[in-house]
Amino acid sequence: MTEDPTINRQPAPGEGGTARPTVRVGLLGCGNVGAALARLLLGDAERISERTGMRLELARVAVRSVAKERDVPGLAGLLTTDPWQVVSDPAVDVVVEVMGGVSPARDLLLHALRAGKPVVSANKELLANHGGELWATAAAAGVDLLFEASVAGGVPLIRALRESLAGERIHRVMGVVNGTTNYILSRMSTSGATYQEALAEAQSLGYAERDPTADVEGFDAAAKAAILANVAFGAKVVAGDVYREGISGIGAQDIVAARRLGFAIKLLAVVELGQDGSLGVRVHPAMVPHDHPLASVRDSFNAVFIEGDSVGQLMLLGRGAGGPPTASAVLGDLVDAAHNLAVSGTARRLELHEVRIRPIDDLRCAYYLSLFVADRPGVLSAIAGVLGAHSVSVRSMEQDVPQPAGQVDGLQFEGEAHLVFVTHPAYERDVQACLHEIHQLGAVRRIANLVRVVGA
Numbered sequence: 041m042t043e044d045p046t047i048n049r050q051p052a053p054g055e056g057g058t059a060r061p062t063v064r065v066g067l068l069g070c071g072n073v074g075a076a077l078a079r080l081l082l083g084d085a086e087r088i089s090e091r092t093g094m095r096l097e098l099a100r101v102a103v104r105s106v107a108k109e110r111d112v113p114g115l116a117g118l119l120t121t122d123p124w125q126v127v128s129d130p131a132v133d134v135v136v137e138v139m140g141g142v143s144p145a146r147d148l149l150l151h152a153l154r155a156g157k158p159v160v161s162a163n164k165e166l167l168a169n170h171g172g173e174l175w176a177t178a179a180a181a182g183v184d185l186l187f188e189a190s191v192a193g194g195v196p197l198i199r200a201l202r203e204s205l206a207g208e209r210i211h212r213v214m215g216v217v218n219g220t221t222n223y224i225l226s227r228m229s230t231s232g233a234t235y236q237e238a239l240a241e242a243q244s245l246g247y248a249e250r251d252p253t254a255d256v257e258g259f260d261a262a263a264k265a266a267i268l269a270n271v272a273f274g275a276k277v278v279a280g281d282v283y284r285e286g287i288s289g290i291g292a293q294d295i296v297a298a299r300r301l302g303f304a305i306k307l308l309a310v311v312e313l314g315q316d317g318s319l320g321v322r323v324h325p326a327m328v329p330h331d332h333p334l335a336s337v338r339d340s341f342n343a344v345f346i347e348g349d350s351v352g353q354l355m356l357l358g359r360g361a362g363g364p365p366t367a368s369a370v371l372g373d374l375v376d377a378a379h380n381l382a383v384s385g386t387a388r389r390l391e392l393h394e395v396r397i398r399p400i401d402d403l404r405c406a407y408y409l410s411l412f413v414a415d416r417p418g419v420l421s422a423i424a425g426v427l428g429a430h431s432v433s434v435r436s437m438e439q440d441v442p443q444p445a446g447q448v449d450g451l452q453f454e455g456e457a458h459l460v461f462v463t464h465p466a467y468e469r470d471v472q473a474c475l476h477e478i479h480q481l482g483a484v485r486r487i488a489n490l491v492r493v494v495g496a
């Protein structure tokens with residue numbers, strides 16, 4: 041027997057229950073998040089023990105390469121390249137998964153849960169696609185599966201939704217949940233950079249991957265939206281159910297027009313309950329009014345805005361990514377899981393039920409439309425006619441002529457006008473029908489963009 045009490049050991053007579061139980065942690069992955077967590081567990085053990093009343097002992101760590109430099113003092117003897125050794129080790133009480141991806145993470149976590157080991161995971165891709173199966177397995181085994189870091193990194197959002205707001209009737213949860221795209225849009229807004237310039241800058245600073253598709257096309261945010269739908273609404277939603285558009289179509293002229301009209305453009309994940317009980321779950325760029333709290337979320341920060349019957353409106357803001365902030369969220373879960381294990385309890389179960397997911401066509405909101413047209417008489421009235429025929433009414437319209445008519449080498453050419461409309465609330469299906477017809481008008485050269493207005 042070791043000197044420390046283990047989680048299974050009852051206090052000896054006379055100890056008065058004051059001995060701190062030791063919980064042994066098996067770590068799957070030691071990259072950005074795993075290394076930051078390992079540094080905390082190995083380097084700050086005494087403070088964590090005093091704060092939490094238990095000892096968290098890092099027992100084993102799985103990585104792909106043992107030879108890789110990791111800058112984590114005390115780690116070397118714990119490493120293995122076989123993650124199955126970690127989940128199967130009887131000396132591991134709790135498993136923390138920060139390796140990412142679906143395979144082999146899914147099988148490893150199912151194995152750990154079935155063996156009665158609580159699991160903490162930061163893996164949004166895994167949870168957004170296989171969360172239902174994993175939570176059901178955890179419930180059947182009577183152990184925790186905690187996942188605070190999977191949405192908005194260091195922002196304690198999941199716990200707020202699951203615990204503080206457990207009885208709240210939530211209407212809508214929407215947020216800036218991808219720091220890379222928020223950084224790009226912020227730079228486009230503050231420095232006038234184009235999308236490509238801002239993306240290149242984000243890549244050079246390490247905010248964006250070399251292949252940025254998962255972030256800029258909204259896949260990462262869609263996974264988080266699915267998890268938010270699970271947690272805030274108990275809805276059986278997976279990443280593939282989420283309507284998704286990214287930011288690669290946002291141009292500098294949209295950012296400028298948005299600012300002039302009193303909006304900021306943000307990539308939003310929105311989960312909202314309809315009056316008929318259906319759930320809208322979507323990710324797309326959105327025009328957010330400047331006085332809305334989400335409009336001021338800058339750079340790589342994340343923020344989630346929650347609206348409920350009794351609580352009204354509240355927003356949580358913080359670092360949505362990065363090793364140390366994410367490790368902080370993982371550590372919070374680990375402390376909870378360890379505590380629950382020591383007292384033979386578990387966190388509240390996450391029960392998911394089927395919901396009708398509202399198609400994007402049924403969305404009703406205001407829209408920003410940006411069109412380039414031939415600068416000739418009658419174009420505006422033709423466009424207004426199409427909008428009117430589909431019951432889409434216009435709240436404001438702006439026109440500028442970036443390319444006036446002129447002559448080159450004796451040849452007359454027609455000018456081009458840029459039209460920007462903001463509509464009153466309308467159905468998406470009507471607006472899309474308008475765009476289809478407007479596109480057929482001979483004088484319309486290009487439909488540059490459609491951006492939904494949210495939070496007005």
Ligand SMILES: NC(=O)c1ccc[n+]([C@@H]2O[C@H](COP(=O)([O-])OP(=O)(O)OC[C@H]3O[C@@H](n4cnc5c(N)ncnc54)[C@H](OP(=O)(O)O)[C@@H]3O)[C@@H](O)[C@H]2O)c1
Nearest residue numbers: 069070071072073102103104105138139140162163361362
């Ligand atoms: N980074 C963030 O800011 C952040 C924020 C929120 C959530 N998350 C989530 O946290 C998880 C980890 O992210 P990360 O940025 O820390 O990833 P990362 O830097 O790529 O680290 C992944 C780690 O897992 C190890 N690994 C991967 N596959 C393995 C396998 N088959 N067997 C053994 N080890 C394996 C890697 O080993 P090697 O080191 O030897 O390559 C590495 O140590 C992901 O699910 C991510 O979505 C990350």
